[in-house]
Amino acid sequence: MSASDTIFALSSGGGRAGVAVVRVSGPAAGAALVALLSGGGGSADGGNVDGATPGPLSGPERSLPAPRVLRRADLFDAAGGVLDEAMVAWFPGPRSFTGEEVVELHVHGSPAVVRAVLTRLGQLAGLRPAEAGEFTQRAFLRGKLDLAAVEGLGDLIDAQTEAQRRLSLRQLGGALSQQVEDWRADIIALRAETEAWIDFPDEDLPEDFFPTIRARAGALAAEMASRTEASHRLAARVRDGYSVALVGLPNVGKSSLLNALAARDVAIVTDIAGTTRDTISVPVDLGGFLVNFIDTAGLRETRDTIEAMGVDRALRAAEQADLVLWLVDERGEAPEIADRLDAARVLRVATKQDLWRASSDTA
Incomplete structure (x- = not known):
């Protein structure tokens, strides 16, 4: 080539x-x-x-x-x-x-x-x-695109959601490049002032010259680190999406909810407990953002080796997810998971409300 x-x-x-x-x-x-x-x-x-x-x-x-x-x-x-x-x-x-x-x-x-x-x-x-x-x-x-613009172009070509399109277009348009150029100008200014003192040591300088230079350099380094980290976090979230784990007892409605969110049949739904044995991740464009919904095995004690592996994977998926939808029906919750999750990431969702109402009416 x-x-x-x-x-x-x-x-x-x-x-x-x-x-x-x-x-x-x-x-x-x-x-x-x-x-x-x-x-x-x-x-x-x-x-x-x-x-x-x-x-x-x-x-x-x-x-x-x-x-x-x-x-x-x-x-x-x-x-x-x-x-x-x-x-x-x-x-x-x-x-x-x-x-x-x-x-x-x-x-x-x-x-x-x-x-x-x-x-x-x-x-x-x-x-x-x-x-x-x-x-x-x-x-x-040939200098038609800088490195940030190249990355933005690649992300724009791969964009599947509105949020991905907006972020990649902003980067392609030079927003990140302009920020880097501003930092570069600040660094050059600090370097020039320091080199001027080295070249002309006999010149009178303010007493706080070096403390001021150090403070400005430290503030600039902190700003660069903070903004770079925040930018990377945002880009990763928009590009890779948010993860939402659906957890709960067997037959609580996790797979049915996943199919409804995906608007298609991606998971098998039956009345037989333990149908879902592995995690199933489905990307969904939700309000312009990529959200990966993860269907998991029902949480219960089991002697079935394969189902037990699925339960373990369900717990790991819940621990790693950005948000956990904890599905609950008339049987109540799955207490064994409570002490393994950050409560701030758990949203309880009541399922089968039509069956609840029917049973209460009958009673």
Whole structure:
């Protein structure tokens, strides 16, 4: 892998879609676009690319379209046959995502069209398929994105909830980078004042010069540590989600509640006690936040080895969860868990209220 190579890849998701985006980046990107627009046996390392004037987007003329304008064009294979009717955009460097010459091909999103376009690009001299993350790597190496923005971009691509989207977009937009830059400026100022005293020791300094410098440096270090830790905690919570364990006696309604929260059948529900033998974690988008609900085995004494292992896992899940929903029916609570949990993390939930009311009415 060389940074001087010209790379290409499908930038949009795989599978069928109305539109798929293929991106090309590198010194031969412009020539590759010319070859696609011209048809025939053109290669990406030839043709009139440097200084080319805007011209027709298809046909025999070997010219590039106007930069940063999305235009309709026919793309041709090596034999001159039409690959697809597409929208193309040409981004001369450094005003592009990677800082290099970049081409975007907006083609029809069928697997056959995408495969044909990628095959044609692979036939052009000087081009190769991109490695995973290589476009972003090039943007970082050319100063288009800093490390915080790269991390934010990755999180934004992976975002599944509204909270994840907001946090990653904020980081991609430079909020963290600006904070780090402010800290850097403060450190440089402290260093400059200290070095000035070293260079000019005969200058009169206030008596509290060094105590003030130490106090400012200490306050800055404390602020950096505090904000960094808080930022990491928040990012981990938003990215990984909150964990909520559903615990209680067997057949108290844990699996039924999990299915209701997930809006689908993810856990087996029967009248037979001990059906759930292992923990089942289901991610749910709850009000824009990722919440991992954990169904657990019913808490009871048992001689069944497998069920006993499930009970032990249930207790561990409850101890590690951010919140415990302690489900209670007419039988009461599961007292053996009480001394192992932080009461502040436990929320008692009464289940089977319809059955309670029915039994009281009958009585």
